[in-house]
Amino acid sequence: MFIILYCHVGFYHSELTFISSNTVLKRYFCKECLYSTIDRSNLKRHARTHTQERPYVCAVCGKAFTRKSNLDIHVMKHNFPN
Ligand SMILES: [Zn+2]
Numbered sequence: 001m002f003i004i005l006y007c008h009v010g011f012y013h014s015e016l017t018f019i020s021s022n023t024v025l026k027r028y029f030c031k032e033c034l035y036s037t038i039d040r041s042n043l044k045r046h047a048r049t050h051t052q053e054r055p056y057v058c059a060v061c062g063k064a065f066t067r068k069s070n071l072d073i074h075v076m077k078h079n080f081p082n
């Protein structure tokens, strides 16, 4: 059984610290995909792949997105501004 001690949500990552009976576990989670790591520098390197690869581009304004679902939400705002 784990207890969440600390949770920080940043721009690129969520940081969770768990503690069990004799172990403290800290993991960093990517906000864009399911990637997670115990090494913060690994996550920073990983996050860069998302900023460089934005294959889903809005046909209206040219804004680019890493995920199709995010593009779909964005396009909805063009269609329904309010
Ligand atoms: Zn990711």
Ligand SMILES: [Zn+2]
Residues within 6 Å of the ligand: 058, 059, 060, 061, 062, 063, 074, 075, 078
């Ligand atoms: Zn757009």
